[in-house]
Amino acid sequence: MKSLVVYYSHYGNTAFVTHKAWTELSKKGEADIFEVEYINGKKNIIKRFFYRFFPFFVKIKSIPSDLSAYDVLFLGIPVLAAHPSSALLKYIKSVQSIDNKNIICCYVYGLELSAKHCAAKITKILEKSGHPRIANVFIPWINVHNADLLDKMLLDAINKLS
Numbered sequence: 156m157k158s159l160v161v162y163y164s165h166y167g168n169t170a171f172v173t174h175k176a177w178t179e180l181s182k183k184g185e186a187d188i189f190e191v192e193y194i195n196g197k198k199n200i201i202k203r204f205f206y207r208f209f210p211f212f213v214k215i216k217s218i219p220s221d222l223s224a225y226d227v228l229f230l231g232i233p234v235l236a237a238h239p240s241s242a243l244l245k246y247i248k249s250v251q252s253i254d255n256k257n258i259i260c261c262y263v264y265g266l267e268l269s270a271k272h273c274a275a276k277i278t279k280i281l282e283k284s285g286h287p288r289i290a291n292v293f294i295p296w297i298n299v300h301n302a303d304l305l306d307k308m309l310l311d312a313i314n315k316l317s
């Protein structure tokens with residue numbers, strides 16, 4: 156099983172969770188990990204506010220987005236200002252060859268309602284591009300360093316992969 160692991164993290168929690176998932180996926184086969192990075196604008200709060208409404212204008216560094224060679228895509232998604240990260244949204248819109256792929260969307264959040272709203276939005280975007288098998292994992296940021304809980308939540312999703 157070959158996995159592509161992609162995440163964005165502003166404050167570090169999604170990075171922590173995603174590296175844990177990458178470690179687990181690596182036990183099942185090859186796993187490549189990439190952090191989505193802004194070409195510019197990460198440090199500019201006005202630009203980030205603008206991107207929240209117009210993610211089309213976000214410029215991100217190029218990372219693999221064609222899933223042809225992968226069985227699984229794991230997305231580490233921080234929920235910020237009631238939205239998924241704009242940089243990650245931009246990446247998700249560029250993903251190709253998603254038919255029949257397993258996609259784990261892992262949301263790191265503060266408010267459950269926000270996270271569910273983001274999940275609905277991202278599911279819609281992914282399903283527009285094909286027919287993936289999507290599994291959502293919701294991790295409250297306060298539980299990120301609860302090792303037992305984090306392991307359980309991630310392993311539950313990873314072990315269900317076909």
Ligand SMILES: Cc1cc2nc3c(=O)[nH]c(=O)nc-3n(C[C@H](O)[C@H](O)[C@H](O)COP(=O)(O)O)c2cc1C
Pocket residue numbers: 163164165166167168169170233234235236237238263264265266267269270296
């Ligand atoms: C400025 C700011 C805005 C946030 N807005 C939301 C929000 O609207 N909904 C939510 O569920 N969590 C929100 N959170 C909590 C983040 O999801 C949480 O801090 C998460 O760890 C961010 O991911 P990161 O550490 O990988 O950057 C917010 C956090 C910050 C600092």
